[in-house]
Amino acid sequence: MKTYRKFKAVLAASVTALSLAGCSVKSDAASAESAQSTSGQIAVLAREEGSGTRGAFTELFKLAEDDKDLTKADAEITNSTAVMLTTVSQNPNAIGYISAGSLNDSVKAVSIDNVYPTVESVMDGSYTVSRPFLIAEKEGSDNKLAQDFKSYILSQSGQSIISDEGYVPIDADAVYEASGLSGKLTVGGSSSVTPVMEKLAEAYQKENPDIQVSVLQTDSTTGASGTVEGIYDIGMLSRDLKPEEESQGLESTVIARDGIAIIVNPSNSINELSKEQVKAVYTGEISDWSELLIDEN
Amino acid sequence: MENLRPSVPVRRIFKADPESLRCRLPGGWNTARESKESHSSRTIEKDRQGKFLRVLTWSGAGFGFLIMASMVIYILVTGLPALQTSLFSWTYTTDNVSMMPAIINTLITVVLTLAVSLPAGVGAAVYLEEYAPRQSRFVALVSLTAETLSGIPSIVFGLFGMLLFVYQMNLGLSLLSGILTLSVLILPLILRTSQEALRAVPDTMREASYALGAGRLRTVFRVLLPQAANGIFSGILLASGRIIGESAALIYTAGTLAEPAFNLMSPGATLSVHMYKLLNEGLFMSQAAAVSVVLLLLCVAMNLGQFLIRSRMMKGKN
Amino acid sequence: MIQTRRESAMKFVFAGCAAMSVLCVALICWFLFPNAIPAILKIGPAEFFFSADWAPEQNRFGILAMIAGSLCLALGAVVLGVPIGVLCAVFLVYYCPAKLYKPFSFAISLLAGIPSIVYGFFGLTVLVPLIQKCFGTVSGKGILCSSILLAMMILPTIVSLSESALRKTDPAIYDASRALGASHDRTVFYVCLPAAVSGIRSAVVLGIGRAIGETMAVIMVAGNAAIFPSSLLSPVRTLTTGIVLEMSYATGLHRQALIALGAVLFVIILVMNLYFSSRKRKEMC
Numbered sequence: 071m072k073t074y075r076k077f078k079a080v081l082a083a084s085v086t087a088l089s090l091a092g093c094s095v096k097s098d099a100a101s102a103e104s105a106q107s108t109s110g111q112i113a114v115l116a117r118e119e120g121s122g123t124r125g126a127f128t129e130l131f132k133l134a135e136d137d138k139d140l141t142k143a144d145a146e147i148t149n150s151t152a153v154m155l156t157t158v159s160q161n162p163n164a165i166g167y168i169s170a171g172s173l174n175d176s177v178k179a180v181s182i183d184n185v186y187p188t189v190e191s192v193m194d195g196s197y198t199v200s201r202p203f204l205i206a207e208k209e210g211s212d213n214k215l216a217q218d219f220k221s222y223i224l225s226q227s228g229q230s231i232i233s234d235e236g237y238v239p240i241d242a243d244a245v246y247e248a249s250g251l252s253g254k255l256t257v258g259g260s261s262s263v264t265p266v267m268e269k270l271a272e273a274y275q276k277e278n279p280d281i282q283v284s285v286l287q288t289d290s291t292t293g294a295s296g297t298v299e300g301i302y303d304i305g306m307l308s309r310d311l312k313p314e315e316e317s318q319g320l321e322s323t324v325i326a327r328d329g330i331a332i333i334v335n336p337s338n339s340i341n342e343l344s345k346e347q348v349k350a351v352y353t354g355e356i357s358d359w360s361e362l363l364i365d366e367n
Numbered sequence: 368m369e370n371l372r373p374s375v376p377v378r379r380i381f382k383a384d385p386e387s388l389r390c391r392l393p394g395g396w397n398t399a400r401e402s403k404e405s406h407s408s409r410t411i412e413k414d415r416q417g418k419f420l421r422v423l424t425w426s427g428a429g430f431g432f433l434i435m436a437s438m439v440i441y442i443l444v445t446g447l448p449a450l451q452t453s454l455f456s457w458t459y460t461t462d463n464v465s466m467m468p469a470i471i472n473t474l475i476t477v478v479l480t481l482a483v484s485l486p487a488g489v490g491a492a493v494y495l496e497e498y499a500p501r502q503s504r505f506v507a508l509v510s511l512t513a514e515t516l517s518g519i520p521s522i523v524f525g526l527f528g529m530l531l532f533v534y535q536m537n538l539g540l541s542l543l544s545g546i547l548t549l550s551v552l553i554l555p556l557i558l559r560t561s562q563e564a565l566r567a568v569p570d571t572m573r574e575a576s577y578a579l580g581a582g583r584l585r586t587v588f589r590v591l592l593p594q595a596a597n598g599i600f601s602g603i604l605l606a607s608g609r610i611i612g613e614s615a616a617l618i619y620t621a622g623t624l625a626e627p628a629f630n631l632m633s634p635g636a637t638l639s640v641h642m643y644k645l646l647n648e649g650l651f652m653s654q655a656a657a658v659s660v661v662l663l664l665l666c667v668a669m670n671l672g673q674f675l676i677r678s679r680m681m682k683g684k685n
Numbered sequence: 686m687i688q689t690r691r692e693s694a695m696k697f698v699f700a701g702c703a704a705m706s707v708l709c710v711a712l713i714c715w716f717l718f719p720n721a722i723p724a725i726l727k728i729g730p731a732e733f734f735f736s737a738d739w740a741p742e743q744n745r746f747g748i749l750a751m752i753a754g755s756l757c758l759a760l761g762a763v764v765l766g767v768p769i770g771v772l773c774a775v776f777l778v779y780y781c782p783a784k785l786y787k788p789f790s791f792a793i794s795l796l797a798g799i800p801s802i803v804y805g806f807f808g809l810t811v812l813v814p815l816i817q818k819c820f821g822t823v824s825g826k827g828i829l830c831s832s833i834l835l836a837m838m839i840l841p842t843i844v845s846l847s848e849s850a851l852r853k854t855d856p857a858i859y860d861a862s863r864a865l866g867a868s869h870d871r872t873v874f875y876v877c878l879p880a881a882v883s884g885i886r887s888a889v890v891l892g893i894g895r896a897i898g899e900t901m902a903v904i905m906v907a908g909n910a911a912i913f914p915s916s917l918l919s920p921v922r923t924l925t926t927g928i929v930l931e932m933s934y935a936t937g938l939h940r941q942a943l944i945a946l947g948a949v950l951f952v953i954i955l956v957m958n959l960y961f962s963s964r965k966r967k968e969m970c
Contacts, residue, residue, distance in 0.1 A: 113824040118909070119742055120934030139742055146826055146920055147909035149930045152649035153809060160814050163823055172649050258540070258622075261647050261933075268461045286540060286634055287623040287644055289933030301539045314936065417870035424780055424873075427772025428789070431844070434837050435792040438799060441807050490702025498696055499703070509703045511962055512710040518891075518954040519713070520898025522925050523947045526932075530716040530944075551709045558706065582688060584695050612800035615900045615929065639800045643901070646806070659803045666798035670791060 111358055112351055114145040115154055115166035122262060122290050122308030126201030127167050127330055131349045142354035151262075155333075162335045163359065165351060169262050169308075170200075170329035171236040179331040181342040187329040192238040200238065200329045203263045204322040206297050206305040206315075215255045215281060216303045222246045222274050223325050231273055235266045238327040252280030259286075259293020259306030262328065267306055294320060339363075439663070446660035449653035459625035464654050466661065469641035471627040476546055476637050477607050483550040484606070488557025489599060493587055495558075496565040517555035521616040524552050528620040542628040542635040545621025552616055553606040560605060564598025565591060601676045608669040611662065614639040638662055713951065721948035724941035733945070739911040739922075741931065741939040748946060750913045754828075754921040755897050755953075757914050758907070761832025762839055762896040767889055769836070770843025771878075777844070778851045779873045790848075797841030805902035808834040813906055820918060826908035827918045834906055835899060839892035846891060850884020851877060883968055890961050894954055900925040924950050 117124035119139065128134045133141055148154050151172050158164045159176035170187045173179055179187055182199055191197035205223070207216055222228050225246035229239035257267060264287040271283035288296070290307040294315045297305035311322050332348060334340060340362060343351075350356040456465045491509065499506045528548030538544045568591050576586040592599075614637075621634060623644045628635030636644060638658060645655040725733050728746045736747025773793065781789060812833055817825030854877050862872040878885075908920025909930060922930070928943050935943050 111823040118930040118934070119740070120931055120939070122934075139740065143912045144910045144920060146824055147911075147922070147930065149904065149909075149933070150647050150649070152646040152652060152655075153905050155649040156652075156809055157813070157824070157826075160810070161817065161824060168649070174649070265461065265648055265650060272460060284624050284626065284634065287647070288540075288618075291934045291936055295936070296540070299534070301533075312936065414868065417868045420870040420874050421780070424772050424776050427769050428776035428780070430769055431773040431840060432789065432792060434840065435796050437811075438796065438804075438807060438837070441811060442799075442803060445810075487702045487705045490699045491705060494696075494699035494703040498699055505700075505703070509706055511958065513706045514958050514962065515710055515955050516706055518894040518898070518958055520900065520925055520950055520954070522898075522900045522928050523713070523717070523950055526928065526944055526947045527713045527716055530720070531712060535716070554706055554709065582692055584692050608798045612798065614800065614802050615925075619932070639802060642800075643802055646802070655806075659800075659806070662800055662803065666795060669798060670794050673794070674787070674791065 110163050110360075112356070113157075113161055113164040114142065114352060114354075115157060115164055116141050116145045116147055116352070117154070117167070118147050118149045120291070121149065122201060122260060123167065123169060123330060125309050127199070130199045130201075130330070131345055131352065133349060133352055140349075140353045142352065144354075145352065158333050158335055160335075162337050165332065165334050167330050167332050170331045171262075171266065173236070173331050173333070176336070177333040178336045178338065178341075179333055180340060182332060182348065183344055184342060187331045189233055189236065189238050189329075192327055192329040197329055199332075200327045201308060202310065202324045203237065203260075203266070203326040203328055204307040204310070205257075205325055206259075206294055206307055206311060206320045206322045207303070208297060208300075209319045209321045211303075213255075213303055214249075215251055215253050218249045218251055218278075219255055219257075219271075219274055219281075219283065219304065220323065222277070223270055224323070227273070228270055229326075231269050232266055232326045235269055237266055238329065240324060240326060246277070248277045250280075251278065253282075255281060255283045255304070256302050257283060257285050257304045257306060258288055258296050258302040260290040260308040261287045262308040263306035266326065442656075442659050442663050445653075446656040446658075446663075449657040450660055451657070454654065454657055464625070464645060464651050466638065466641055466654075466658050468625050468627045469636050469638045469658075470661070472542065472635040473611055473637040475628065475631075475635075476542065476549065476621075477610050479546045479631075480549045480553060480610055481603060481606065483546065484553050484557055485603065487550075488554050488602075489561045489592070491554075491558050492561035492565055493591075496562055497583070497587055497591065513555040513558050516551070517559070521552060521613060524548055525616040525619045527551075528616060533620055539632065540620070540622035540634045541632045542621050543631040545617045545635075545637075546631070548616050548620045549610055549613060552613070553609055556606050556609060557599075557602055560602025561595065561599050564595035564602070567598060568594045597676050597680045601673050604669045604672045604676075608666060611637070611665055611669075612639055613637075614643050618643065638665075717944060717948045717951060720941050721945035724938060724945045727938060728942065733942075737913045739927075741935070741942065744938070746938075746942045748924070748927070748949065750911050751922050751924050751927045751946070752949070754907075754914055755923040755925070755950075757828050757921060758831050758835055758903065758923055759893045759896040761828060762835035763889060763893055765832055766836030766839045766892060767843055770840050770888070770892075771847050771885060773840070773844045774847035774851055775873060775878065777848050779869070779877070793841050793844050796837070797845075801838065801899060801902040804834060804838055805905035808902060808906040816918075822918050824908065824920070826906050827920050828907075828914055829917045831903050831907045831921065834902055835896045838899060838902065839895050842895055843888045843892050846888030847881070847885045850881040850888065853884060854880040883965075887961065887965075890957060894957060897923075897953065898925060898950070900929055904929055924953075 117127070128139055128141065133139060148157070151168050154166045154168050155172070155174065155177055158166045170192070182197065185191050185197045187197050187199070192200045205220065221244065224242055225244045226242050227246050229242040233239045257271065264285060268285045271285050275281060275283055286302070290309050293302065293305035293307050294311065296302040297320060298318045305320070307322065308328070311320055332343065340359070343362065347356065347362055356362060453463050454465055455467050456463060457467050459465045459468050495506055495509060525548070528544060532538045532544035532547050533540060572590055572594060573586060576590045581589065617637060617640050621636070621640065623636045623640055624634040625636055625641060638661065642655050642658040642662070645651040645658065732747055735749055736745070737750040738745045738747040739750060777786065777790060808830060812830050813825035815825065816830050858876055858880055859872055862876040863869070867875070903923055904926040907922065907926060909922045909926055910920040911922045911927070912920070914921045924946050928946050931939070932943050
């Protein structure tokens with residue numbers, strides 16, 4: 071009996087410790103939010119090498135020189151937007167970048183050269199940090215379904231879905247009319263394109279109830295190679311085709327553009343950065359938030 | 368006080384082993400402590416060490432329990448608020464990321480993977496335990512490869528499944544590729560648990576069966592496998608748990624499509640993969656937390672099943 | 686006649702089943718190595734294994750940092766996880782009141798069943814901020830955080846295997862020790878635990894294997910920078926996360942190099958198993 075009581079005591083102690091830990095984390099976060107001090111080392115987050123987002127980011131911020139990626143070696147790497155968002159929303163010293171379509175309230179997007187990433191600013195070209203969303207098909211493919219779906223995406227109704235989702239539509243004036251075709255269509259590739267492609271597929275299936283579109287989320291490279299191998303009818307890419315992929319007989323069509331937002335913790339007092347500053351942060355030249363503040367003043 | 372501490376296994380030993388009973392002092396194992404406590408300062412020092420060890424054990428166990436509790440509390444706190452009935456509607460749409468298709472796919476995957484792997488695993492166990500000569504090289508090779516298989520990281524299985532089933536055998540990203548990959552993954556698990564279950568069947572059973580004129584085959588199917596059924600079933604539950612929790616081996620083989628894959632050649636996501644996908648773009652964090660609650664429940668169910676079986680086995684023995 | 690033919694036919698069927706696992710390992714080798722070995726030769730074995738410079742876009746494939754990362758995490762997980770795991774096992778076998786046994790072992794086995802991706806999110810949202818606050822570092826991600834998480838994940842393996850090892854010890858030694866006047870506590874720690882040490886060692890080996898192979902949880906909390914780990918808090922990339930991070934985008938030699946990473950992992954596990962089983966055989970003799 072005594073031991074049982076002892077165990078209860080241990081249990082109670084552990085539960086209290088746990089809840090205390092939980093509380094302390096919460097209060098810490100709160101104090102971090104209230105304190106507007108923005109100094110301390112910058113925690114730099116980057117996407118994995120080869121990802122569409124990173125490719126576009128390094129290109130647009132001129133972090134690639136002589137075929138060399140200048141992103142500092144000890145930058146944290148993640149392959150998921152969710153991890154990027156969670157980390158930045160928890161860490162007051164973090165900076166990262168994500169697709170503008172995935173922005174939410176838990177993080178703060180900073181303006182680049184005084185322009186905020188919005189659909190309009192990307193469309194009129196004033197926000198320059200953006201990348202294309204592509205779909206790829208085999209050259210000379212006579213898949214009628216694929217052609218029809220493509221024409222739907224490029225029509226007014228397709229493009230309006232894209233802009234509703236926070237991505238940037240391309241010029242479209244064609245009006246889509248249901249084709250009355252039936253069959254199955256497999257679309258696969260980039261995880262960045264997947265969310266909007268699922269929306270497009272849903273709307274398309276409403277227009278054509280006899281067509282079933284499956285959207286598979288993998289990644290840009292699998293999107294291309296899968297299309298070459300015939301696993302997908304249409305591949306989705308969030309980067310341009312590589313020369314070796316084009317030589318395998320793929321052709322691509324831009325269906326939308328996507329801004330890349332530079333994000334910081336909401337408690338961070340910095341609201342704007344210049345392209346040079348972002349570059350300096352990612353190369354490691356600037357390693358402390360205070361240096362950025364001095365620059366601003 | 369302390370000496371009344373019920374120490375389960377020790378009691379069991381005494382029950383089971385009259386030999387050791389006879390060895391004990393008349394006063395039982397309490398006597399030693401009592402006589403020792405009345406000794407010199409040196410023994411007190413010793414006792415301090417004993418106390419330290421006891422506290423160490425209790426705190427270690429408490430810490431282990433704390434870890435478990437924090438995991439479960441974490442899952443419930445983040446997931447329960449997001450758990451809505453709409454998440455169980457039959458179709459997945461981008462507005463309502465229902466996990467029903469993923470649950471269906473998980474069921475299909477568990478059943479079919481076991482259908483592939485169970486006969487092979489149990490058959491192999493029967494061969495190793497009942498047919499093969501004990502010291503043969505083949506047995507050593509099989510157990511070595513089975514151990515290796517069970518140690519291989521699931522991402523390597525994913526790579527292998529992608530190269531063999533998806534590309535080489537041209538099955539494409541499909542639930543079938545995923546099922547085949549997982550069958551390889553759980554094979555060693557089934558093999559090991561069935562082997563242990565068969566080993567636990569007493570030899571007298573075999574002898575009795577042979578003495579009654581039954582052949583080896585009949586002995587295996589009529590005597591040994593029914594006797595080992597409980598152990599094999601607990602292995603099945605263990606394997607199911609592994610299948611349900613697997614994500615790394617499935618992403619490159621079965622794909623991430625959130626539609627029930629009644630046609631095995633079409634891709635389909637199981638619950639874990641569904642959760643991975645929901646997390647990937649950061650758009651559905653709370654829904655992913657809800658999925659983790661369902662995964663936890665499944666896990667509890669598997670464990671409860673195993674406990675029931677184990678207690679049934681205990682009863683069977685007594 | 687038919688009877689015996691059926692008997693021998695079934696014997697072959699069973700033998701065929703047993704050969705499955707051999708076949709599977711052979712197939713895995715068959716598909717991994719033809720991709721891996723040419724890639725390693727093309728990169729140059731010396732560069733591949735002994736350079737810590739991983740920059741696939743610039744065709745520099747050195748995996749030393751990742752091997753070091755994997756080993757660091759496995760070591761960290763064992764250092765943190767094994768003592769607690771063994772203590773839990775000792776508790777279950779020698780101290781646990783009968784009433785508590787079921788809930789406690791249920792809790793431990795529950796821990797084993799939670800999918801790793803859930804652990805990953807637990808690490809990311811609970812452990813990372815906690816470590817960041819405690820150590821005041823730039824980011825909580827890194828070796829320490831991943832090791833703690835891995836220690837949690839290997840805990841059930843360690844506990845259940847150590848428990849069965851302790852249960853397998855000869856009960857007579859316990860009685861003998863008590864008869865000599867040793868207390869319960871001292872007997873458990875100085876007699877029973879040493880007697881179970883070979884079983885506990887196998888638990889540790891399996892734990893290391895699981896820690897090296899873990900992917901989905903580590904990828905969220907390790908920081909994943911492909912640099913040689915310099916401190917407990919520096920970010921780290923392991924062999925497994927190296928594969929998952931870049932497999933998605935890799936083409937050509939890069940992709941083959943990643944498959945080679947998988948092959949290296951496979952060889953590590955194989956060598957560990959071979960060493961372990963030879964040791965076991967020696968002990969049996």
